[in-house]
C-alpha cells in the first residue's frame with residue numbers, strides 16, 4: 001500500500017468506470033449466501049397468504065417442495081423451515097413428534113431436492129398454546145425442561161434428514177443441551193446455528209404472524225435480550241461458541257450491525 005498523499009493518491013481513480021469498480025469490489029453478495037425462510041402447514045395444495053408480509057404464504061408440504069425446487073434452481077444457500085402445527089398444547093408436542101409438520105416437510109423437501117440445504121428452526125413458540133419459546137412453570141418459562149424438549153426437537157429433525165438445526169429460543173445452555181442430544185442420537189455431524197444474541201424486538205411482529213407464534217400473555221423479555229446490552233450480547237455469543245455452536249447469529253440484524261461488526 002502506497003503512503004502517497006493527494007494529489008499523487010486519488011481514491012476516485014479506481015471508481016471511474018464500471019469495469020474498474022468491479023475489479024476492486026471487496027464484498028460480493030451471491031445467492032449461495034442467502035437463506036429463504038419458509039412456513040409450512042398441514043394440508044394439500046395450500047398457499048395461505050400472510051397478511052403482515054405481502055408475497056409470503058404458509059405452504060402445505062407439496063407446495064413447499066415446489067418452492068424448494070425454485071430455491072435450488074436460484075442457487076440459494078438453503079431454506080429454513082418454520083412449522084404451523086395442527087394443534088397446540090402446553091409442551092408443544094408436535095414440535096418433537098416424528099410426524100410433526102416440520103419433520104414431514106424436511107422429508108418432503110429431501111425427496112424432491114436432496115441437494116438443497118434444509119435448516120430446521122428449533123423452538124417451541126409455534127407449537128405451544130401459550131406462544132412462549134419454552135414450557136411454563138409457575139407462570140414463567142422454565143429453562144431446563146425447555147432445553148430438554150429443544151434437544152428432542154433437534155433429534156427429531158435430524159432423523160427426518162435436516163442438514164442444520166437453528167435454535168431461536170434463547171434458553172440458557174440450550175446449545176450444549178442440543179449438542180448432547182444430537183450426539184447421543186447418532187447425529188454428531190449435524191451442525192448448530194444458534195440465535196446467540198437475540199434481542200427482544202417489535203421487528204419480529206410480522207414474522208410471528210407468519211409462524212403463528214405470538215405470545216398469548218406477557219412478552220419475551222425474560223429470555224430475549226434488552227437491545228441496549230452490547231456487553232451481554234458478546235457474552236451470549238461466547239457462551240454459545242463454548243457450548244459448541246458452529247454458526248452464531250445476531251438478531252434482528254439490520255439495527256444491530258454495530259454488534260455484528262465486533
Ligand SMILES: [Zn+2]
Pocket residue numbers: 123124125126132133168169213
Ligand atoms: Zn420461539
